[in-house]
Amino acid sequence: MTAARNIRIAILGLGTVGFGVYELLKRQEGELEAKTGLRVEVAKILVRNIAKPREGVDNTLLTDCFEEIAEDASIDMIVEVMGGIEPARTYITKALKAGKNVVTANKDLMATHGGELLHLAQEMGKDLLFEASVAGGIPIISPLKQCLAGNHITEVVGIVNGTTNYILTKMAAEGMEFSDALHMATELGYAEVDPTADIEGYDAGRKLAILASIAFHSPVAFRDVHTEGITKITAADIHYAQEIGCVIKLLAIARETDGRIEASVQPMLLSKNHPLASVDDVFNAVFVHGDAVDDAMFYGRGAGRFPTASACLGDIIDCMRNIHFQCTGRISCTCYRNLPVKSMSETLQRYFLRLQVLDKPGVLAAISSVMGRHGVSIKQLVQNPTDNASYAELVLITDTVREADFRHALDLFLQMEQIREVSSLIRVYE
8 A cells, every 4th residue: 555645734823823723733633644645744833933932832843934944845835824914925925936835814915915826826836725814714715616606696794803793792782882892802812902903894804805806706905895893883872773673793795786896894783683693702604695505604713723723724634635636726816807896985875873963843854854855765763862951862774875975965964053963873784
């Protein structure tokens, strides 16, 4: 019986995910040969500080010199789990040019430079796999590229950031304000010391750029994604949403309509009847609509050491199988179209609007008049008293309207003496 060939792997980065990948590779060392027909060997691990003690890791594998890896012809594959754009972009470029296959978990890099790297991989006939770059352990990129390839996908909508989902879940369940829920998320390690990328929607926006590019076979960069965060969401907004049978979620939404792409990340009112409404805490989910499959949802843990490492290991196994059958580079960039991305002003939306207004006759008529002149109709209205007897709180939900028309109406609201303030403006998912 012929001995199985060794596949030598270098891991770039030994943080939370990198250590998870290393552990899973050691844990499944015996099974990987049965699964792929090849043996796996960790050849090198790139770290910043070799002297730092790392329990459970063979220190002879550590290096702080990427050139040792790039110039080692015996290394078949690198697994990049460093994060950030540089030096990861340079390292992956050099690795591909040196004839190595690449697995990466880097959403920042793939959302910004994924197209050029995938084309380079195709040119070199090598794999560049990136399942772990979106939604942690949830399989979504491979299903879109393979299992659902027979569909015309028209919408991808997801909860793809665990930190913001945890915060909104706590606000809904315990009546917390945003700052208190963020503090709790930070204490539990769900939020970074600097949570900006999460709470402002940037993390979700990068993931959506990747998903939209794959789903619609057309390049979508992070800069094309309209992003809004959850920092302005209040306990009052959550309460009103619950009263009308909705929850508030930070949704990443990509649609293809009329030969153009819509791509946005924003907090939205979502009916409690929608499957995504029950996705709570740090869990993620992606909901896909295709012409053949209809609706499909992928749910699970969107981050963490082992969920993300699980996605990396799945890509490693795919790559090993491709090496074994000499067919690397089989699935590379799938963007064969070049569709324009709509500006947010062109999209059709419904809105939840909370206003503080003078409590006197004629105010509602004046507001309705402004809305009517811009084609905005009111579908639902609630009026409540406030602590100030001179003012009332109006909560309006509109019918579908073009964003630009609604914004024109809103500009006029801000000039009306009857309106004290616009407390909240949140879109409604439909």
